[in-house]
Amino acid sequence: MFYLTIDILGTIAFAISGVLVAMDKKLDLFGVFIIAFVTAVGGGTLRDMLIGNTPVAWMQDSIYTFTILGAVIFAILLQERLRYLRKSLFLFDTIGIGLYTMVGIDKGLQAELIPIMCIALGTITACFGGVIRDILCNEIPVIFRKEIYATACILGGGSYFLLTRLPIIDEYSFVASIIVVIGIRLLAVKYKIALPNIYRNKSA
Amino acid sequence: MFYLTIDILGTIAFAISGVLVAMDKKLDLFGVFIIAFVTAVGGGTLRDMLIGNTPVAWMQDSIYTFTILGAVIFAILLQERLRYLRKSLFLFDTIGIGLYTMVGIDKGLQAELIPIMCIALGTITACFGGVIRDILCNEIPVIFRKEIYATACILGGGSYFLLTRLPIIDEYSFVASIIVVIGIRLLAVKYKIALPNIYRNKSA
Amino acid sequence: MFYLTIDILGTIAFAISGVLVAMDKKLDLFGVFIIAFVTAVGGGTLRDMLIGNTPVAWMQDSIYTFTILGAVIFAILLQERLRYLRKSLFLFDTIGIGLYTMVGIDKGLQAELIPIMCIALGTITACFGGVIRDILCNEIPVIFRKEIYATACILGGGSYFLLTRLPIIDEYSFVASIIVVIGIRLLAVKYKIALPNIYRNKSA
Numbered sequence: 001m002f003y004l005t006i007d008i009l010g011t012i013a014f015a016i017s018g019v020l021v022a023m024d025k026k027l028d029l030f031g032v033f034i035i036a037f038v039t040a041v042g043g044g045t046l047r048d049m050l051i052g053n054t055p056v057a058w059m060q061d062s063i064y065t066f067t068i069l070g071a072v073i074f075a076i077l078l079q080e081r082l083r084y085l086r087k088s089l090f091l092f093d094t095i096g097i098g099l100y101t102m103v104g105i106d107k108g109l110q111a112e113l114i115p116i117m118c119i120a121l122g123t124i125t126a127c128f129g130g131v132i133r134d135i136l137c138n139e140i141p142v143i144f145r146k147e148i149y150a151t152a153c154i155l156g157g158g159s160y161f162l163l164t165r166l167p168i169i170d171e172y173s174f175v176a177s178i179i180v181v182i183g184i185r186l187l188a189v190k191y192k193i194a195l196p197n198i199y200r201n202k203s204a
Numbered sequence: 205m206f207y208l209t210i211d212i213l214g215t216i217a218f219a220i221s222g223v224l225v226a227m228d229k230k231l232d233l234f235g236v237f238i239i240a241f242v243t244a245v246g247g248g249t250l251r252d253m254l255i256g257n258t259p260v261a262w263m264q265d266s267i268y269t270f271t272i273l274g275a276v277i278f279a280i281l282l283q284e285r286l287r288y289l290r291k292s293l294f295l296f297d298t299i300g301i302g303l304y305t306m307v308g309i310d311k312g313l314q315a316e317l318i319p320i321m322c323i324a325l326g327t328i329t330a331c332f333g334g335v336i337r338d339i340l341c342n343e344i345p346v347i348f349r350k351e352i353y354a355t356a357c358i359l360g361g362g363s364y365f366l367l368t369r370l371p372i373i374d375e376y377s378f379v380a381s382i383i384v385v386i387g388i389r390l391l392a393v394k395y396k397i398a399l400p401n402i403y404r405n406k407s408a
Numbered sequence: 409m410f411y412l413t414i415d416i417l418g419t420i421a422f423a424i425s426g427v428l429v430a431m432d433k434k435l436d437l438f439g440v441f442i443i444a445f446v447t448a449v450g451g452g453t454l455r456d457m458l459i460g461n462t463p464v465a466w467m468q469d470s471i472y473t474f475t476i477l478g479a480v481i482f483a484i485l486l487q488e489r490l491r492y493l494r495k496s497l498f499l500f501d502t503i504g505i506g507l508y509t510m511v512g513i514d515k516g517l518q519a520e521l522i523p524i525m526c527i528a529l530g531t532i533t534a535c536f537g538g539v540i541r542d543i544l545c546n547e548i549p550v551i552f553r554k555e556i557y558a559t560a561c562i563l564g565g566g567s568y569f570l571l572t573r574l575p576i577i578d579e580y581s582f583v584a585s586i587i588v589v590i591g592i593r594l595l596a597v598k599y600k601i602a603l604p605n606i607y608r609n610k611s612a
Contacts, residue, residue, distance in 0.1 A: 029402050032402065138344045144442060196437060232553055
């Protein structure tokens with residue numbers, strides 16, 4: 001129940017972030033819905049297609065579709081005020097990537113993949129909805145350009161596999177790793193931590 | 205036979221619409237062929253990957269590949285005159301989305317999905333070839349921005365599931381729903397009906 | 409062993425070509441890695457999803473991930489000198505598409521597809537990593553715009569199916585076809601051979 005609540009909150013946050021990008025591009029109602037939809041379920045869809053877990057997850061449970069539909073209607077009705085909700089949305093989004101990362105890792109374990117591939121699946125689940133959103137809106141994906149985002153997922157996923165080597169109940173490791181993702185992401189934004197600059201030419 | 209004829213006409217229309225977009229971008233012969241190809245089969249390919257119906261449809265029957273190849277050659281040879289065929293192309297395209305919608309719904313039923321997911325699959329089959337075409341050509345997908353297009357597919361698909369609740373032979377419901385898609389699309393274009401505007405700020 | 413060596417060299421060349429494009433776009437470290445990754449494995453990933461060969465190849469063998477990681481670190485450290493390596497990179501890339509084409513054809517044969525679909529799979533394996541790289545970087549894919557690239561894969565793939573009709577050991581046909589891809593690509597670049605122009609309007 002707790003798990004589902006967080007999952008739905010993450011879906012809402014991702015969907016609304018899709019609505020915001022789509023409305024910036026002046027898409028029509030259908031376009032806004034599709035962008036919200038792919039932002040929320042695109043990462044999990046790519047994950048399921050990569051491991052052959054088909055029909056993909058959102059086709060097997062209509063709760064995601066209806067949640068996204070509700071979030072889109074809510075976001076369109078409250079469009080002037082959405083900017084004020086930015087902080088809540090950021091929090092939902094951050095919780096969302098924490099949970100989505102671990103959902104992806106769980107699917108990787110079920111598919112009997114090695115840890116590094118599970119971490120890749122977790123990161124894809126959490127981050128690639130946003131990547132597909134940006135591609136559909138004709139932008140270079142924002143997570144390729146700034147801040148610790150995917151990196152939080154990778155580190156959180158890595159900490160899960162470290163924790164499972166210790167004598168800790170698996171559920172605790174799972175929850176702790178979600179907290180690691182969320183913590184890294186929050187700290188990175190609060191202290192403006194970015195990935196190390198890789199460009200040597202300063203004029204660039 | 206009738207079914208196949210319409211399917212091939214739809215493939216031709218989609219392929220030629222791909223050629224037109226690709227030639228506007230000055231792509232080379234290979235680029236034009238690929239854009240024509242993904243426009244015609246991209247929606248069905250995404251559908252098949254989402255439900256795990258692999259190898260995807262176009263790999264199992266080469267008639268699509270050869271039809272598209274023929275359409276591309278035809279379109280390149282007659283490039284100056286294609287603009288005059290605009291009306292016929294629009295009609296083929298409209299028939300195409302009607303049929304593709306119901307093909308997608310049929311695949312969803314075979315995969316034992318619930319009606320709303322079948323409608324989603326139908327809409328993906330009909331519309332996402334054009335979406336992939338636009339992404340490959342570095343444009344925001346046109347169906348996210350204007351007119352009733354996907355909406356016609358959704359309403360036509362919905363009408364199929366309403367009709368199947370009535371004591372009507374399934375084939376009739378199937379054909380009637382194709383006609384609903386086509387009718388809504390034609391009426392929307394003729395009377396310039398668009399989705400309701402969702403933007404409150406008039407200066408936008 | 410020889411096969412693996414060439415495969416790894418191809419992966420390195422594709423990964424470095426991804427780094428070069430990503431650095432032109434000023435992506436951050438994560439972005440550069442992802443672009444390198446999709447350039448190297450994107451074609452094979454799409455191929456595996458199209459035929460349902462899941463989990464996709466790179467998830468089943470971590471050598472690709474580590475090779476790409478090494479190539480990215482190497483490329484970032486040596487960024488000023490990479491331009492001088494352009495000729496070696498071109499050679500690796502050319503060998504890479506030759507080998508990737510035949511790897512894709514081999515997978516198509518295993519999936520019992522007809523020759524034309526095997527050739528399509530081979531071409532997808534060799535070329536679509538670069539297509540996904542360009543889409544993620546918000547460019548029209550370069551292979552749709554210039555030079556003989558995919559065409560070399562198609563002709564090399566076609567020559568394989570011609571050779572298998574002759575009384576030749578399969579391994580020889582396989583290697584000969586790799587050489588055909590490489591040869592056509594090298595000749596096309598050396599003699600600036602391009603696909604025939606399809607545009608009649610000279611002012612365009």
